[in-house]
Every structure is written in C-alpha cells, then in structure tokens.
Amino acid sequence: MSKLVKVGTVQMSCTKNPSENLQKAIVKIREAAAKGAQVVCLQELFTSLYFCDVEDYEHFKLAEAIPGPSTESLSSVARELGIVIIASLFEKRTQGIYHNTTAVLDADGSYLGKYRKMHIPDDPSYYEKFYFTPGDLGYKTFKTKFATIGILICWDQWYPEASRITALMGAEILFYPTAIGWATSQDEATNTEQYNAWQTIQRSHSVANGVHVVSVNRVGFEQDGAMKFWGGSFITNPFGTILYKASHENEEVNVLEIDLNKTDSYRTHWPFLRDRRIDSYQPITKRFIDE
Secondary structure (H helix, E strand, O other): OOOEEEEEEEEOOOOOOHHHHHHHHHHHHHHHHHOOOOEEEEOOOOOOOOHHHOOOHHHHHHOEOOOOHHHHHHHHHHHHHOOEEEEEEEEEEEOOEEEEEEEEEOOOOOEEEEEEOOOOOOEOOEOHHHOOOOOOOOOOEEEOOOOEEEEOOHHHHHOHHHHHHHHHOOOOEEEEEEOOEEEOOOOHHHHHHHHHHHHHHHHHHHHHHOOEEEEEEOEEEEOOOOEEEEOOOEEEOOOOOEEEEOOOOOOEEEEEEEEOOHHHHHHHHOOOOOOOOHHHOHHHHOOOOOO
16 A cells, blocks of 8 residues: 655745744745645755854854754644654754754654754855754654655765665654755856756665655845845655656745555665675775775
C-alpha cells in the first residue's frame, strides 16, 4: 500500500520585526493546512531578516531558547491543525553559545526535539561563524505522526556525508530549511550557475539515498538591496526528478502529495545502498589524503 504524505512548503520574505515574521509564517502555515498539508516546512531563520550579512553583536538579541516562545506558539498551531511543523530558529543555548537550530513539532503539538546545523559557512555576506557554534547533537531523525523525517540546514546541503548519514538513520524525507541568494552585482550567467549547482547537489542526495528531498528557501531583497534571496524552493522524488519548483520572485505556499513507498521501488531497482563498500570508506574521515 502507498504511504502518502502531503508536504507543505512556505517560501516567504521577511522584515526586521520578529513577531511580524512569526505571525506571517503562521498565516501561511494555516494556508498550507487548508490545502491539505500534513507536514509544513519553513525556511531558515524565518523570524528575522538574514542577519549574518554583517558581524553585529546586536543581532544576538534575536536569539531565543528552544523550546521557547516561538516553539510554544507553533506548538499550539500544530496541535490545532493536526500537522507537523518544521521551524528553523536562532537558538540561545546559554550565555555566549548560540546555534542555528531547527525544531520539530508533531501533529499533537508535542516538541519532538531539535537539530543544530553542523556545517557553518563563513563567506562574504554569510558570516555565520561569528554567530553560530557548530552543532553537537549529531545528525537526527524525528518520528512524526506522518513520516520519519531528517532535518539538515542550508550549508549542510553541500555535504553528501550529511544526507547519507541521515538517510541511513531512517529518514524517509530530507528537509533543508535554507537562506541563500544572489549578490545583485552578479551577472545572470553566474546566478544561473549558482542556482543550478545548489539544486543539483540536493537532487543528487535524492538519487544516492533513494529519498524525497524538500528544500525551502526565502525570497526577496535584503541587506539594503545588495542581496536577492533566490527562492526556487523545490521537492524531488527519490530519483532526483523535480516534482515542484517555486519561482525566484514570489512568496509561495505549496502542498504536494508524495508517496514514501517510492523509496522501496527506487532502492530495489537502483540498489546503491546494497552495493556500498563500507569496508573501504575509512579515508572519508580524513581532511585530505596526501598520499
């Protein structure tokens, strides 16, 4: 029998007002639920602008405990609507220790736990190492009412090791809350190449692991117009086929029904997991192999 799950994605723009962003996200969660969504994923750090474009100590004031105020609000919504909510937040763990963290709320409103972003970038306009301590909870899966899900966050997207481990832990769907965009000074060819690489690497995680991938990005101009977040949220099937792709320009709430039993079919016909040579993979734990 098919195991069908309706997945909702919320691609939206943000303002400087955290409470305004939270309420906007809740409105869009309700919209997704009205369309039949059972699991709804929000974008990375949805309660604020993407503040990592500069190193500013004032931005640490945006952080909160997890569980905390935002998860309490979303828990109430999840319980009311009977849906799972995936919420990316700026976590204050204690004085001086902060994480880029995603919380998972089950359909009864219960807090299932959190995943802390493992790979932390440090690039122009993405100064995340200034704010975030690398995750120390390891890779995680969460057994929700509708599916066992794995969460990875933005920069984690580029690392096949992260998706492989999470899939091996039993994730039926990989979710990637994301905040990535184009510098407005770039030419169109560069923009196209960057987006295609970003999409391709995640599609490859679907193929290699035989699971659906759901990537949810923000959209709109931020950083005083110097950065355009490229939207383009998408969902792939377990062989990397694009089932849904959002625009690069607009806020979008989409709901797509996926069949989790497709994993068994693709893994049987393309048995990459069967043929793994785990006895030969010790070198992967090295930074670089010099000889």
